[in-house]
Amino acid sequence: MKERNFLIKHSVKIEPNKVSLDGIDVLLSERYNTFLSDIYHEKRLAYPKFFKMDILCKVGFLATEILLEAENIERFVPRRDRSIIFCNKSSSVSTDLKFTHDILDLDNFYPKPSLFVYTLPNIVTGEIAIRNKYFGETNLFVMNDRDDNVISELVEHALMDEEINSVVGGWIDAESENDYEADLCIFEIKQ
Amino acid sequence: MRVVKVSDSIISPLGFSVEENFDSLLRGGSALRKYNRLWGLPFEFMASIFDEEELNNYFIENIDITKLPHSNCTKFEKIALLSAFKAISSANIDPKSHRILFILSSTKGNIELLSTSNFDPNRVLLGNTAQMIARYFGNTNKPIVVSNACISGLCAQIEAMRFLKSGSYDFCVVIGADVLSPFIVSGFNSLKALSTEPCKPFSINRNGLNLGEAAATIIYSTVDDGKNNWEIVCGATRNDANHISGPSRTGDGSLSALNYVLQYSGCKIADIAFANVHGTATPYNDEMESIALERAGLSDLPINSLKGFYGHTLGAAGVLEVILSMCSLDKGKILPTHGFDSLGVSGNINVISTLQETNKHSFLKLLSGFGGCNSSAIFTKLRKL
Numbered sequence: 001m002k003e004r005n006f007l008i009k010h011s012v013k014i015e016p017n018k019v020s021l022d023g024i025d026v027l028l029s030e031r032y033n034t035f036l037s038d039i040y041h042e043k044r045l046a047y048p049k050f051f052k053m054d055i056l057c058k059v060g061f062l063a064t065e066i067l068l069e070a071e072n073i074e075r076f077v078p079r080r081d082r083s084i085i086f087c088n089k090s091s092s093v094s095t096d097l098k099f100t101h102d103i104l105d106l107d108n109f110y111p112k113p114s115l116f117v118y119t120l121p122n123i124v125t126g127e128i129a130i131r132n133k134y135f136g137e138t139n140l141f142v143m144n145d146r147d148d149n150v151i152s153e154l155v156e157h158a159l160m161d162e163e164i165n166s167v168v169g170g171w172i173d174a175e176s177e178n179d180y181e182a183d184l185c186i187f188e189i190k191q
Numbered sequence: 192m193r194v195v196k197v198s199d200s201i202i203s204p205l206g207f208s209v210e211e212n213f214d215s216l217l218r219g220g221s222a223l224r225k226y227n228r229l230w231g232l233p234f235e236f237m238a239s240i241f242d243e244e245e246l247n248n249y250f251i252e253n254i255d256i257t258k259l260p261h262s263n264c265t266k267f268e269k270i271a272l273l274s275a276f277k278a279i280s281s282a283n284i285d286p287k288s289h290r291i292l293f294i295l296s297s298t299k300g301n302i303e304l305l306s307t308s309n310f311d312p313n314r315v316l317l318g319n320t321a322q323m324i325a326r327y328f329g330n331t332n333k334p335i336v337v338s339n340a341c342i343s344g345l346c347a348q349i350e351a352m353r354f355l356k357s358g359s360y361d362f363c364v365v366i367g368a369d370v371l372s373p374f375i376v377s378g379f380n381s382l383k384a385l386s387t388e389p390c391k392p393f394s395i396n397r398n399g400l401n402l403g404e405a406a407a408t409i410i411y412s413t414v415d416d417g418k419n420n421w422e423i424v425c426g427a428t429r430n431d432a433n434h435i436s437g438p439s440r441t442g443d444g445s446l447s448a449l450n451y452v453l454q455y456s457g458c459k460i461a462d463i464a465f466a467n468v469h470g471t472a473t474p475y476n477d478e479m480e481s482i483a484l485e486r487a488g489l490s491d492l493p494i495n496s497l498k499g500f501y502g503h504t505l506g507a508a509g510v511l512e513v514i515l516s517m518c519s520l521d522k523g524k525i526l527p528t529h530g531f532d533s534l535g536v537s538g539n540i541n542v543i544s545t546l547q548e549t550n551k552h553s554f555l556k557l558l559s560g561f562g563g564c565n566s567s568a569i570f571t572k573l574r575k576l
Binding site: 078080084089090091093096097099100103104106109111112113116117119120121122123125126127129130132133134135136137138139140141142143144145147150153154156157160161162163 | 231232233298299300302305306315316317318319321322333334335336337338339340346350353354356357359373374377378379380381382383427428429430431432433434435436443444447451455560561562563564
């Protein structure tokens with residue numbers, strides 16, 4: 001494998017029944033339907049905006065909360081040197097279907113602006129930037145199948161930016177409310 | 192290592208070539224029309240939409256549909272294919288080469304298929320559409336889609352620059368495309384972002400944006416054969432970490448992106464002819480951009496927005512607007528901001544309302560989008576010795 005110009009500091013993975021941090025399972029559950037809100041309560045996160053988010057944002061928010069807590073440095077201080085680079089396959093399809101449903105019947109036509117905003121797949125990067133006060137690049141790439149070489153290359157590209165020293169990035173996909181995956185890392189530039 | 196433009200193309204309601212489009216702008220032509228109950232939607236709006244018959248004829252003349260995986264192409268697929276085809280045809284490259292990467296920029300791609308009954312769910316996936324386009328030209332590399340809201344088109348070009356500078360590819364085909372559908376139009380309408388009149392960027396009585404359809408392609412390369420003279424010099428994307436659907440009141444994200452390109456491009460402000468900005472004509476966007484431009488020290492720089500000609504073409508905007516800005520400097524001109532009357536933003540900026548002459552060779556591009564993202568880049572015309 002090609003040598004990269006970054007080091008991986010921490011990694012987190014969320015699947016519909018499991019959370020792992022740096023390769024070690026930290027949460028397991030059989031309660032598929034409530035798993036994400038269970039994580040929220042378990043982590044005692046006081047961030048009511050979480051409940052307004054769509055599935056992609058919820059998964060991304062929880063994954064980065066666990067990932068950034070593991071970093072064990074002061075959080076919520078503004079950072080201009082960190083970017084968020086996410087890749088996925090399904091874009092925002094789960095929310096797209098809901099929004100399509102709301103406009104299908106022209107006699108019962110109630111498109112919700114709060115839902116429409118989440119039909120952009122990059123909103124998850126914005127939610128995380130807001131939460132963590134990250135002012136670097138935010139970007140969302142879509143590809144047909146997950147390809148870790150491409151993801152690594154895109155992270156390296158973000159580190160070509162003269163002002164960026166680290167990236168929160170990786171794969172995050174939500175095909176439906178019950179079928180999602182986040183596999184994210186903190187990447188730091190090699191000094 | 193320089194990254195230069197090899198060829199380009201525009202497919203829009205104003206024409207199917209860059210020349211037709213540019214000539215139309217010089218004549219002050221706009222593709223914006225008023226639509227009432229289009230697609231049965233219970234409201235009126237202004238938009239720039241393709242004439243389907245004209246588009247279909249042009250598609251059949253140029254694209255070999257026997258080489259496509261399905262015979263019933265969507266409008267999105269048609270314009271993206273046509274735009275890529277035209278740029279590739281004039282580039283003297285072999286699109287099958289493994290040294291060529293296709294990058295698609297789109298916000299919603301084939302989203303209209305979700306509301307039809309018999310469709311292959313894979314066709315809604317942006318990655319799938321990008322692959323279909325690359326395969327049509329015989330390219331087997333995995334294409335990448337940039338879907339970063341309204342700044343996608345510029346992000347895709349910056350990403351192409353990075354792929355080329357890192358040596359992974361010799362050519363990048365950057366295709367920006369989006370079409371309108373009940374989905375997109377009713378979404379923007381629900382946000383109260385649409386104007387029922389032609390949009391008026393930066394004007395005191397501006398009351399919203401118009402949406403538009405277009406596809407535009409730029410092929411970039413590090414292989415300079417001496418004929419190619421437009422360089423993408425430097426670009427950056429920055430978040431304002433403010434709100435998912437409202438820009439920062441202080442212009443923070445745009446300012447950071449502007450400061451970056453002004454610092455690292457090596458360009459002096461005095462050498463920049465103009466900034467082609469987002470200028471959607473929504474109250475918040477234009478106000479934010481004006482503040483960012485003033486704070487970046489660009490109050491005297493001529494500013495234009497092309498939204499009054501095409502509306503906001505979403506994922507195509509960054510590519511379309513860069514091509515037309517290059518074209519205008521090739522002719523020594525700065526295009527006017529169609530629809531602008533009297534300045535209605537608090538930032539002190541120099542909005543251009545009439546066609547102007549210039550002898551400068553660089554321009555600045557600025558875009559911003561939902562999710563708090565902002566992007567800027569500087570382009571320079573290399574002078575022949």
